[in-house]
Amino acid sequence: MTATGSPHLMDARTACARRRRSVFIEVAPWRVMATGPDPIAGSVPGAILTSVKSDFAGRPTASGGHLPLPEPAAVHATLLAHGVGPGDDLVLYTRRIEELSSAARAWFVLTWAGFRSVRVLDGGLPAWTRAGGWTDRAAQTRPPAPTQDSHAAPSFEIGGGGSSGIGIGGRRVLGITDVQEVADYGTLLDSRPMSAYDGALDDPRTGHVPHAVHAPSTELVAPDGLLRSPTEMRKWFLSRRAIGSHEVGAYCGGGVSSALLVFAGALLGQQVGLFVDSWSAWARDDSLPVEQGAAPTRSTVVDTDCA
Structure with a gap:
């Protein structure tokens, strides 16, 4: 997809050109999405290693889903520990093309939590290498900001967890x-x-x-x-x-x-x-209705125009 000018998506050539001006975040999926050895050695130089389960999900509860939203303050604290703030230019990527949705989950959480410049690298690490981007054997982390309290975070207008x-x-x-x-x-x-x-x-x-x-x-x-x-x-x-x-x-x-x-x-x-x-x-709540079968159904209460 052409990502020129998009506030949410970045193409690999642009990512390579902006490497020194952006913070790259590698997002590992919450479960294995593809079999076989990793086809690409190393990561984007200086990238921060994260995972959906540990960094972009909260602690599950008995009544919620298995990957609830984390608290917004926890998201800020996690990145602040790497010297990353809400105003930094963040580029999210995954190692395999099958894992793109994990980068999308990280994008959702970060933008929901108030980070202002968050883009997903179209095609992930494979696209990066095809565009001539080089890799390091191990992703690096930025040093913690020395003058900021890693537990400090701005106030929020929304709740964490699965609140609407x-x-x-x-x-x-x-x-x-x-x-x-x-x-x-x-x-x-x-x-x-x-x-x-x-x-x-x-x-x-x-x-x-x-x-x-x-x-x-x-x-x-x-x-x-x-x-x-x-x-x-x-x-x-x-x-x-x-x-x-x-x-x-x-x-x-x-x-x-x-x-x-x-x-x-x-x-x-x-x-x-x-x-x-x-x-x-x-599915855990027996009071909620469940429908089975391959044919999708549509409510007859309203038929909204899709124009």
């Missing part, structure tokens, strides 16, 4: 009630594989949120690991009634693959709310 609302950076977090309303009156996207969306007949707590539309986030990534063109992505969203002034939301198993739908929506100028707790919380 609009974050400082304009990201919308959906709660259970929000999800039900979006499914009934807007468009709720389920980014999991079809097998998870369908559910198993012998397990009534598998399937999807009623009226959710199957929308696997993997389809947004081309074989070369780059995001598909804006035209292709817009058609993809339109085919699922996910472009327009109506409410659009997304979920998956734990708020990672669906974060890529939120990210793609932002590239198109379409706000997509994220149900961070996702299916890992929904």
Whole structure:
């Protein structure tokens, strides 16, 4: 995808040219996304090593999902320990093309927590090396800022965890009630594989949120690991009634693959709310309805124009 001028996405050539002016953050996925040895040795020089589970997720609770949002202050404190502040130019990347959604999850958390300049490297580390970027054997961390208290953080207007609302950076977090309303009156996207969306007949707590539309986030990534063109992505969203002034939301198993739908929506100028707790919380609550089957259903209560 062409990333020129985007406030959210950076192409590899631009990233190479801006290496000394940006803070690169390597994001490891919360689970292994691809088999076999790592095809690329080393990391972007000076990159900070992070992971979804330890840096961009909070502690799970009995009633929530397995990758809840962290507290905003904790996000700031983590990066401040590396000398990184809210005004720095951050570039997020993953080592493999299959892991792009993990960078999108980090983007969501950082912008939600108030970081002002956060971009995802289109195509990740493979695109970086194709563009002539070199790597170090081990990623480095920036030294802690000597004059700042690593426990200090600005005040926030939003709560952490899985609370609903609009974050400082304009990201919308959906709660259970929000999800039900979006499914009934807007468009709720389920980014999991079809097998998870369908559910198993012998397990009534598998399937999807009623009226959710199957929308696997993997389809947004081309074989070369780059995001598909804006035209292709817009058609993809339109085919699922996910472009327009109506409410659009997304979920998956734990708020990672669906974060890529939120990210793609932002590239198109379409706000997509994220149900961070996702299916890992929904299926646990026996009072919440579950729908099974391959054919997506649509609420007949309202039919909002997608123009």
